[in-house]
Every structure is written in structure tokens, then in C-alpha cells.
Amino acid sequence: xxxxxxxxxxxxxxxxxxxxxxxxLLMYFAPGDPVQMLLGDSATQAEIxxxxxxxxxxxxxxxxxxxxxxxLLRLDFGTSYFTKTSVLKEILxxxxxxxxxxxxxxxxxxxxxxxxxxxxxxxxxSIFDNIATAIALIGVxxxxxxLGLLLxxxxxxxxxxxxxxxxxxxxxxxxxxICLGVNGAANIMRTTRSTMLETIRQDYIRxxxxxxxxxxxxxxxxxxKNALISIVTVIGVLFGNLLGVTTVLCETVFAIPGIGKxxxxxxxxxxxxxxxxxxxxxxxLFSLVNLGVDILYSYIDPRIKxxxxxxxxxxxxxxxxxxx
Amino acid sequence: MEDKKVLxxxxxxxxxxxxxxxxxxxxxxxxxxxxxxxxxxxxxxxxAGKTTTALAIMGLLPVPPAVxxxxxxxxxGEDLLLKPEKEMRKIRGGKISMIYQDPMTAxxxxxxxxxxxxxxxxxxxxxxxxxxxxxxxEILEMVGIPAVRFSEYPHQFSGGMKQRVVIAIALACNPxxxxxxxxxxxxxxxxxxQVMEMMNKLKRELDTAxxxxxxxxxxxxxxxxxxxxxxxxxxxxYGTAEDxxxxxxxxxxxxxxxxxxxxxxxxxxxxxxPGLMPDPTTLPxxxxxxxxxxxxxxxxxxxxxxxxxxxxxxxxxxxMAEKEV
Numbered sequence: 058x059x060x061x062x063x064x065x066x067x068x069x070x071x072x073x074x075x076x077x078x079x080x081x082l083l084m085y086f087a088p089g090d091p092v093q094m095l096l097g098d099s100a101t102q103a104e105i106x107x108x109x110x111x112x113x114x115x116x117x118x119x120x121x122x123x124x125x126x127x128x129l130l131r132l133d134f135g136t137s138y139f140t141k142t143s144v145l146k147e148i149l150x151x152x153x154x155x156x157x158x159x160x161x162x163x164x165x166x167x168x169x170x171x172x173x174x175x176x177x178x179x180x181x182x183s184i185f186d187n188i189a190t191a192i193a194l195i196g197v198x199x200x201x202x203x204l205g206l207l208l209x210x211x212x213x214x215x216x217x218x219x220x221x222x223x224x225x226x227x228x229x230x231x232x233x234x235i236c237l238g239v240n241g242a243a244n245i246m247r248t249t250r251s252t253m254l255e256t257i258r259q260d261y262i263r264x265x266x267x268x269x270x271x272x273x274x275x276x277x278x279x280x281x282k283n284a285l286i287s288i289v290t291v292i293g294v295l296f297g298n299l300l301g302v303t304t305v306l307c308e309t310v311f312a313i314p315g316i317g318k319x320x321x322x323x324x325x326x327x328x329x330x331x332x333x334x335x336x337x338x339x340x341x342l343f344s345l346v347n348l349g350v351d352i353l354y355s356y357i358d359p360r361i362k363x364x365x366x367x368x369x370x371x372x373x374x375x376x377x378x379x380x381x
Numbered sequence: 382m383e384d385k386k387v388l389x390x391x392x393x394x395x396x397x398x399x400x401x402x403x404x405x406x407x408x409x410x411x412x413x414x415x416x417x418x419x420x421x422x423x424x425x426x427x428x429a430g431k432t433t434t435a436l437a438i439m440g441l442l443p444v445p446p447a448v449x450x451x452x453x454x455x456x457x458g459e460d461l462l463l464k465p466e467k468e469m470r471k472i473r474g475g476k477i478s479m480i481y482q483d484p485m486t487a488x489x490x491x492x493x494x495x496x497x498x499x500x501x502x503x504x505x506x507x508x509x510x511x512x513x514x515x516x517x518x519e520i521l522e523m524v525g526i527p528a529v530r531f532s533e534y535p536h537q538f539s540g541g542m543k544q545r546v547v548i549a550i551a552l553a554c555n556p557x558x559x560x561x562x563x564x565x566x567x568x569x570x571x572x573x574x575q576v577m578e579m580m581n582k583l584k585r586e587l588d589t590a591x592x593x594x595x596x597x598x599x600x601x602x603x604x605x606x607x608x609x610x611x612x613x614x615x616x617x618x619y620g621t622a623e624d625x626x627x628x629x630x631x632x633x634x635x636x637x638x639x640x641x642x643x644x645x646x647x648x649x650x651x652x653x654x655p656g657l658m659p660d661p662t663t664l665p666x667x668x669x670x671x672x673x674x675x676x677x678x679x680x681x682x683x684x685x686x687x688x689x690x691x692x693x694x695x696x697x698x699x700x701m702a703e704k705e706v
Contacts, residue, residue, distance in 0.1 A: 260486035266441055267481075268501045268550070269474035279489055358491055359534040 058355065061365045065348050069341070076340045077129070077333070081122050084329050091138050091327040112138060125333065134337070135330030137323075144334035148316060152338075154224060155315035158307065159299035161234045166241025167292060171281075173242075174249025174288075179276055181254060189246065196243025201303060205236040205310040222312035233311045237303060241295045248291045252284040259283070285357050293350030300346065301339040387455075388590050389415040389438070389558055394452030396433050399445065403662040407433040409614040410452075415558065420584065420591045422601035422622075424637070425611030428658055431594045432482065434611075435560045438592075439479055440469045456558070475505035478551040480561040484544035484568075488535040494546045495521070495531035498553050505554040517553070524549045524579060541572035548576070552583055559584070559591045565600065577604065598641065602626060607694070610634050613658055613669040620695035630697040632674045668699070676701060 092108050093100070109115050113124060128135055134144040173193075177186040212232060213221035220229050256262065257280045265279040266272075305317030312318070316335055323331035355362035396408040408430040415421050423431050436442045438454055440461060454461040456477065461469065481487040489497060498517040502508065508516070518528035524545040535543055544564065551559060564580065565573040581604050584591055593605060601608055601622070608625040610618040610633065618631040629635055636654035656673035659665055665672065671681040681700060688698045 260481060260483060261489040263441055264481060264487045264497075264547075264550070265489065265500075267439055267473055267479050269470040269472070269504050270500065271470065279492075282491055283489070360490060360536050363534075363536070 058352075058362070058365055062348070062352065065351070069344050072344060073337065073340060074126075077126060077337060078122070080333055080336045081125065082118075084327075084332055085118055085121070087327065089327045091329065094326060095138060129337075134334040137331050138328050139326060144330050147319065147331065148334055148338050151314055151316050151319050154313055155300065155304050155308070155317060157230060158233055158237060158304050158313065158315060159296060161230070162237030162241060162299050162303075163292070163296045165234060165238030166245050166295060169238065169242035170245025171249050171288065174246040175253055175276065175281060177246070177250045178253030178257065186250075190250070193243040193246045193250075196239050197247065199240070200306075201236050201240050202306040202310045204239060205232070205307060208232045208236055209310075222310075224313045229311070229313070233307050233313060236307055236310075237299060240303070241299070244295060245288065245291055249284065249288050252287040253280060256280045256284045282357070286354060289350060289353055289357065293346055293353075297343040297346040300342045386417045387414060388417045388419075388457065389413070389592075390453075390455040391434075391438070392453045392455070394434070394437060394454060395450050396430070396437050396442065396452075397448050397450060399448055400662075405661045406664055407447075407614055407661060408437065409664070411611075411614075411616045413609060413616065413619075415590050415592060417557070418588045418590055419607065420593060420605045422605035422608040423592055423594045423611060424596060424598065424601055424608060426596060426658060428661065429611040430614040431611055432562055433614075435479060435562050435592065435594060438558075438560060439473055439477060440464075440466075441473075441479075471505070474501055474556070475554050476556055477558045477560065478554070478556040480544075480548055480551045480559065480564045482562045482566065484540060484547050487547050488543055490535055493532045493534055494526075494538065495533075497546070498550050501550050501553040517549075520549045520553050521546075523583070524552075525575075541568050541576065544568055544572075544576055545579070548580065548583075552587065552589075555587055556589060559589045560594070561591060562594045563596075564593075565595070565597070573600075580604075598637065610637070613664060614661060615669060615698060616696075617670065617698045618696070620692075620697075624692070624695040628695070630691060630695075630701075631670075631699050632676050632701075633670050636673075 092105055092112065092114065096104055096108060106115075113121060116124070125135065132145075134148075136143050137147060140147070173189045177189045180186055209221050209232065212219040219232055223229055257276070259280075261283075262275060262279055265275045270279075301317075304315055305321060307313070308315040308317040309321055316338065320332065320335040320339075322328075323335065355365055391411060391413040394408060394411050394413075395406075398405040398407055411430075411434065413421070413423075413434075423434065425431055433442070433447075437449065438456075438461065442449070449462060452462070456472070461472070464472070488494065492500075495514070495517050498520060499510070499513045502513040502516050503510065506513070506516075514531075518531055521528050521531060526542060526545055526549070530538075535546070538546065548564070551561075561580065565576050568576060577600055580591075583589070584604075593601070595601060605622050607621050608619070609616045610625065610631065612633050618625065618629060618634045620628075625634065626638075629638065633654070640651060640653050642651055654673055659669055659672065665682060667680075667682040667684055668674070668677075668686045671677045674681065678700075686698050686700055688696050690696055
């Protein structure tokens, strides 16, 4: 198992290199010059040339790329063109806000999604099931930023019980978390319902009932645990997305200074080191979440665990054979 | 001898599945009686209603779509169909338990086999977790699986061993009635023989009554005291093993025996019963078998066929049954 984890961590390197290259390429060819933005319209050509040289933007594409990758190897994400502070520092100061949003958003999704999904599956075609499925369909189809705006209208403008934007205390996080949670809950509910429906028709569920087991235990211990594999997959993807893509929109709508908002602002200013840093940071987080999900699988399903273990055993045996 | 005491008495049981395409008449007015310690073979082709009968006894029919419009299932003198779910739970597994058809899917893939046996014991016997564990190990040994494999998962076992585990779960609480639903169909012939021998031995040791569902007449001959032949949801012939094997009266039973290839003669082809079982959503009037019966007469398709009692033990549902005697 440890070997498997190490192998997966090593696999991260080519992934990150690929991400670096693609984003770097996009930023290189993107229209708009940060130097122009820094100096304003009144700058002379000499000033522009000097700053371009200072930022290293006069080098060729490959020259710029390799000097950036070289920096990365020293864990140097560069400094922001505009604030002149280290990109890593900028990211880390904003990271807690994003984490709060992602973790609580995910928690809310899991709590609502799994419970309603299980009830809907157990009481298939009941009124509860029909209503929950309909709401979930709306939940997955609704863009989160639009829901965010609706929430602002309701809670901030009409009811005046929650602040509309900013991050000056726990109350400011309530709406963004609801906004993220609704979409995630809808996703998880739909998966939970469909996998539970499949699982409760399995023979081993009948075996459990045939033992005289209570319905609660049959559903919770036998059915839900088996259904959890697919549900955990969805939760993993959801959490990865929450750390990256989804929060970008949500943080922008609610003006919460997290990584997402930082990324959007940096793109607007063509602040290349910051954009690169944010994207790489998100890519690493996403990969780690995926790895976490894969490790979680092996704790849920013994068949997957034995696969990981067997793979290393088979290889060991092959190595031994070839060496003798 | 005391073993003449009635354990299970099914009277006039009908089970239907209500589907969108119509009502599937899976089991139609069957009567079946099992005495203590007795083994009954329930024989018939796929779709004859054998498993539905078994699930009805267990109270495990999927509702909906299943409905039981009429009938009674008396177990130890009490009608199981009228029992509340809470009491049924105590009977299920404790007094009546079932060996399921497909051992590959009957075990929970993410629970160790030991835990699956312990679960059964804890539910029905008042004992501590440690006691249950020791008992589960004993049962594993009894069905021929070393107790060290207690904490292994189903995927680490072969098909035959999984079936043994399923049997171990079924026998864990010494049930007075064991329903074995094709316990050997998924296994190859050598393992089949082992499993049957083991079940026979366990049955003798624990004095359990058994309903053996199968389409293997060889197994029936080996271990059954009585045999019920099912066709299209009806028991068409019922009697002691001798009645059925040496003295069968129903043309379908005759056809069943006729389709077993003879080892002594040089046969190139099997001699099956021509035709297919009628569609259970639209059963014919009169005898269900009339369409395939070589002796069918016009009156076979007119009106319900009554069962005729040929002897104290032998019952047959055919209008010709008595005439031929």
C-alpha cells in the first residue's frame, strides 16, 4: 500500500509538468501585456523595454519556460508583477478562505445528499422520492453563481439577515457555503439514489434480510457500505472541484478573498506568475484529493485493497524470477 | 416415532407478481406439508415457481410487485403470513433459514465471511460477541473450511467454498426448517457431490427438516423422503420418493424421467418434453400441461383439474390419474 502511494506521488510530477506547460503556453499567447498595464498609457518605449527586461519577458518562450520550471524546482513560484510579494505567500494567505468554503460546502453536500439519496432509494416512487429527485434535477442544472445571486437577493436584499459580500466573519460564509452545498448535494443525492437502488436489489441484501436483520441495519450496514464506492468517487470529484473551479465562481460572486478570486483577478491583470501559481496549486490539490479517494476505496472495498497488494506481489515475484 | 409431527403446512397458497405487462401467476393454489426432520424435494423447470414458494415461506417476497391473494403458511401451528414483521425477523434465520441459489452473489463482498456468520448468531442467540465468534469458527470447521480463514473476504474463496459459507450461515442457529434453493446448481459436479453429502450429514446431525429445491432428479433420489413436482405454479404430483420414482402418474413427471439419458443404451439424442412452459401471465384454462401432453384430450382444457388422491401419500393433478390405475 505504501509503495502504491509513493508511486502515485511520483506520477504527479509529469502531470504537473504538463499542466505547467499548457498554462504557460496559454498565458504566453494570451493577448494583453502586463508591462503596459503596470506602466500605464503614458510610459515611454524605453521604460517599457526596461521593465520587460526586468521581468524577464524579453526572453524566448523556451527561455522563459525553463527559467520558470527551474524556479519551481527550488519551490520558487515567482513574485507577483503588481504587488511584488511572493506568489506562494499570496496563495497561502488566501488558502484558508477557500478551504473553509470547500470543506463546509462538501460537508453540507454529503450530509444532505447521502441522507436524501438513501431515503429516496428505499422509498422509491414515493412522494418523497419524486419531490427529492425533482429538486435534485433543478440543483444540478442550476449554475452556482446564479443560485448565489438569487440567495443574495433573498437573504441580503429582502430579508436583510445575511451580509451580501466580503469576509469579515462567519456570517459572511453562510451564503457561499449554501450555494456550493446545493449543487453538490444534488449531485451526491442522484448518485446515492441510483447506486442504492442497484445495491438493494443484490442477492446479499436478501441474504441479510433472510438472517432476520433489521431493515435499518440491512440498509445502513449492508447496502450503503457497498454503495459507498460510487458515492465516494462523486464526493472526491466534487471536493476537488470545490477546491478549484466551483469556488472560483462562488468567491467572485460573494467577493470572498480565496484562491479562486485571486486567480480571476490575476488573469485580468495578466499577472503571469500568480496565474501559474494558482493553477499549479489547484492541480496539486486536485491530484492529492484523487489519491486520497483511491486510498479510501481500499478501506471500503477489500477487493480493491487486495488488487493493490497483489500488483506489487506479482511484480516482486517477476523481479525475483528474472534475477535468478 | 415423533417425526410425524407437522412442521410446515402450506394451504392453498397463491403468489402473483403484478407488473405493467399483466399479472404473473407464479404460484397457484399449492398445498405442501413438511414434517419434522423430513426432506422434501421441490422439482420443476426454471420458472415453475419453486423459488417464489421458498421466498413466500421466508416472507422475503419483493413487495411490490408480489402479492399473496390467498393462502396460509402454518409453521409450528402459526400462520406466518399474519405475523408482524418484528416476529417474522425472529423466525427468519432463527427457525427457518435459506440457502440461496447463487453463492457468488449471496455473500456481502465487503464483509469477512466470519462476520457474516457472526451476524446471524448475534441476531438469534443470546450470547456475547466472543462466544458468537467461537461458534462461527466451529460452524466454519463443520462445513469444512479451516477456522483460520474466518477473517477472509468472499472474493478469496472459490465457488464451492462460498457455497459452504452460505450453508454455514444458514445452519448457524440450528433452524428447524432449512430451505435449500438449488444449492448445487452453481457448482461443478465433484463439488456438488461434496456439498450434498455435507448437507445430508448436517441434516442428520441437527435433525433439520429441509425443502430442497432442485431440477436434479439424481439428488432428489439420494436424499429426499418426499417429492413435489411443480409445473407452471402448481404442484402437479406429490408423494413419497418411491411414489414418484417408481409409480409416477402425471404425464409431465413421466416426461421428466423420460428426458434423463439412459446410460445402458446407446443414445444419440436426448428426448426432451416438446414445447415450452405456458406464459405465466396468461395461463390456459384447465390443465396447464395439456398443450405439451402426449395424452391430452379435449376435456383437459375444459375447467379446472382437481387433484386426485391415489394413495395415502400420493397425489396427482391429472384427470387421467385415477383411470390408469
